[in-house]
Amino acid sequence: MASPQFLSSPAQTGSRPRLVVIGNGMAPGRALERLFEAAPDAYEVTIFNAEPRVNYDRIMLSPLLSGEKSFDEIVIHGDGWYVKHGVTLYKGAKIAAIDRAARTVTSDGGIVAGYDKLIIATGSVPIVIPVPGHDLPGVLTYRDLDDVQGMILAAQSRGRAVVIGGGLLGLEAAAGLNSRGMDVSVVHLMPTLMERQLDPAAGGLLKGALEARGIRVFTGANTKAIVGEARVSGVELAGGRVLPADLVVMAVGIRPNAALAQAAGLTVQRGIVVDDSMRTSDPGIFALGECAECAGQVYGLVAPLYEMANVVAAHLIGPTPARFQPSAVATKLKVTGINLFSAGDFSVGPGRQDAVLTDPASGVYRRVVLEDNRVAGCVFYGDTANSSWFFDLIRSRADISAIRETLIFGPSYGALDDAPAAVAASALRAA
């Protein structure tokens, strides 16, 4: 059990309502920023964070792993921010129980704090495939600073790493370990990489680019066991092949961290169920971020979590019609030298058409999915210029019929000589 520390004085019972926040990730950090901008003195705020540190940009863990950023550069709110706003932050203090009748939370170190309003923002937990050997030393997940520090330490040996999972996080971990001199293999269950964000054509280009860096990629590969005695020594695939490994990183997905809320009797399905004002089944308790489930959806990218944060802040400030209305999300792979962008819904379906541009010589692939003369989604590999323009078209649901013929070339396309030189195929084809 981590011994709790506190930064500023413990919360005193004063005249202001007490706001307690469980979790100190990006989502509640944004909600508190909005609250302090509009109503700096409205609440006496106390935060409990299981991680022994301030709020940092989790998205930037990959540049930290690859050595492109330092931890100081990815801190969102340094210690001074909490002091400035009179926030009591307990670091390394995990909340073990919520007593809804008494309106208190209790940390695993025995700190008890009363609340008038409570925000649960416990994020997600990484999924660990329960194969034999999953708990051997040398097997890590990829979620927080401790995981990155473990990987950086392991990479000092310049040994062999196997990353299980060929999604966004797994590939960023693989590229980071590769850039730190490890011999890296990626094992992915599905036939193509990042299949949730990319179509097979773009996934194939991505695989080629990773292999060109010396990263081995095994698609359609099922992990049967993690092998080793005192620590990990390899990953055994279904079929019997063993990939030697000094480090294994499991990056196979996340699930909302909702156990605390469930134990407190709140309604939980995949995540903590909230209405569109982010209230849980107890109206005095909000849930926010990856732990929350709204209209049957849970979220794993930060943009919709920030929209949730704005809604929670508005409701904390006073009566408001603010409601959470998720918009389309976009993904980029944060691997230097690999340009990849996808946004919206690019699944194949009746009534949908693809505008596709490929340039195999330069490794460019652009696919825009149209439905009812609107852009439903897009996937760009190699050339991600104008991606924000396309993303705006998706979010605004603008009618593109007037520019349909030239849409694929982007906003500045006015004449053929603006088009990329070696276009091998450009076609509008029925899905």
Ligand SMILES: Cc1cc2nc3c(=O)[nH]c(=O)nc-3n(C[C@H](O)[C@H](O)[C@H](O)COP(=O)(O)OP(=O)(O)OC[C@H]3O[C@@H](n4cnc5c(N)ncnc54)[C@H](O)[C@@H]3O)c2cc1C
């Ligand atoms: C390596 C990596 C790369 C990513 N890249 C991208 C990207 O490119 N784009 C993007 O949009 N998103 C990305 N994400 C996802 C994004 O970081 C998350 O969606 C976002 O950080 C989630 O914020 P959150 O506040 O909901 O939860 P978290 O940031 O997970 O914070 C939850 C916090 O609550 C604490 N906690 C949990 N239980 C308790 C408890 N009982 N008591 C007290 N504290 C508790 C945890 O320790 C944790 O600090 C990435 C994530 C990772 C890990």
